Amino acid sequence: MLEELPQEIQELRKKVLAEGGQVLAVYQEPFKGHWQIFALLPLAKVQPTPFQRDLSEAHVERLQEVIAKLGRFLDPIVAVPAPNGGFWTPNGNHRREALRRLGREFIPAVVVPDPQVAFEILALNTEKAHNLKEKALEVIRMYRALLSADPTRKEKEYAFQFEEAHLATLGLIYEKDERFSGSAYVPILRKVDRFLDLELPLALEERERRAGLLLEVDALVEPLVQALRERGHSQPFLKHGIVSKVNPVKRKKIVTMSYEEAMNRMKAALSSLDPSKLKVEELAAALEETG
Numbered sequence: 001m002l003e004e005l006p007q008e009i010q011e012l013r014k015k016v017l018a019e020g021g022q023v024l025a026v027y028q029e030p031f032k033g034h035w036q037i038f039a040l041l042p043l044a045k046v047q048p049t050p051f052q053r054d055l056s057e058a059h060v061e062r063l064q065e066v067i068a069k070l071g072r073f074l075d076p077i078v079a080v081p082a083p084n085g086g087f088w089t090p091n092g093n094h095r096r097e098a099l100r101r102l103g104r105e106f107i108p109a110v111v112v113p114d115p116q117v118a119f120e121i122l123a124l125n126t127e128k129a130h131n132l133k134e135k136a137l138e139v140i141r142m143y144r145a146l147l148s149a150d151p152t153r154k155e156k157e158y159a160f161q162f163e164e165a166h167l168a169t170l171g172l173i174y175e176k177d178e179r180f181s182g183s184a185y186v187p188i189l190r191k192v193d194r195f196l197d198l199e200l201p202l203a204l205e206e207r208e209r210r211a212g213l214l215l216e217v218d219a220l221v222e223p224l225v226q227a228l229r230e231r232g233h234s235q236p237f238l239k240h241g242i243v244s245k246v247n248p249v250k251r252k253k254i255v256t257m258s259y260e261e262a263m264n265r266m267k268a269a270l271s272s273l274d275p276s277k278l279k280v281e282e283l284a285a286a287l288e289e290t291g
Contacts, residue, residue, distance in 0.1 A: 008113040009035045015081060016111060019045045024108075035113070038076070040106040045086040047081060048093035049118045051141030053134040055097055063098035073099060076108040080115045087111070090118045092263035119146065119161045132182050133174050139163070140171025143207075147200040166193035166274040172211040184221075184243040185214060191255040192262040213263040220270035227275035241283025246270050250289060 005013075009026060014142060016023050016039045025038040067073055077092025089109070099107050119142055132136070139162050146158060155168075162168060166189035170182045193210065196203040225238050235241075246269035248262050249255045257265075 001202050006035050009037065012037055012081065012111060012113045016041065019086060022106070039077060039109055039111050041087055041109045041111070043096060043105055043107050046089055046092075046096055046107060046109070047082065047086060048096070049088045049090050049142075051138060051145045052093065053130065053138050055093060056246040059094050059277050060097050060101070063094055064101055067098060067102060073104075073108065076110055078117065079109040079111045080118045081113070083115070088115075088118050090120065092103070119158075132170070132186065133178060133180075135163070136174050136182065137165045137170035138171075139167040140175060143171070143204065147204060151201050152199055154197055154199055156197055159195050162195075164190065165192060165195045169193055169210045169214065172207055173215065180218070181239050184215055184240045185217075188243070188247050188249060188262060188266075189214075191249045191252070192257055192259045194259075206272070210259055213260065217263055217266050217270065220267060224270070224273060224275050224278065226274070228278060228280070233280050235280060235284075237287055238280070238283065241287045242273075242278070244272075244289065245283060245286040246273075247259065247286075255283075282285070 003010075004194045005026060012024065013023055016037060020042045022040040023037055024040060027036060027038065029036055030195065072123050073095075075095060077089045077095055079087040079092070082088045087109070091108075092109070096107055143158075144163060146153070146161075154161075155165075159165075166186065169189065170180075170185075173182065196206055198206060201218060221242050224242050228238050243266075246266045248265040248269075249257060
């Protein structure tokens, strides 16, 4: 029976056993019939992919409470062979850590032979919703890992893994400033920041340039926000409202404007705004208009 299995599954089975794990089942998943292994893996041999978000202490503690209350661990992780031994999980780091802190030695896992699955992290991660900063930081970390693995591939080839092009641009900014208000710019970036038909090294240079342009825009927005606050306004939407006011694409469904043109138009519009004449009501209306 074992000799009838695909060679990669036979090798994966040997690896699970060699790492001290237990093979519980070898099966074909129901969507496209890919062969996979259901196993108990030693927690000491399972690590998160090096490019995913950091652990959330609050989420780990919550998982510990739930697992302890149920008295069962019901949500297997996904794991793939790691390059230097052991396994990587692209979607189970919080569950892995919670189980480790509860003093257990093994974790149930769906073990997939294709290491490329580790790069599908955003699509696979279902244990805790990502916020924008987390998504962006994961994308830029993954970007660099893929660049190191194969610098000849083009950025647009990784559209599925990265999900949205602007996440790489924002990731570069969040690496330097985790308090950056990236969400204010997402309605614009989604329409003008597109995947690049460039090999990753050149694409990363362009991403750096785009991040710089966005920071130039933000440098004009912040003084306007501060001016409104000095006038006694403390509404949470001030920055989003100012950005919406100078949004050059608004609700257009089809946008041909380039990224650089959009940033330049925003800078010109921001430079012409008089802080003393800004009205909160107008900003709220602009925010509503942008949607």
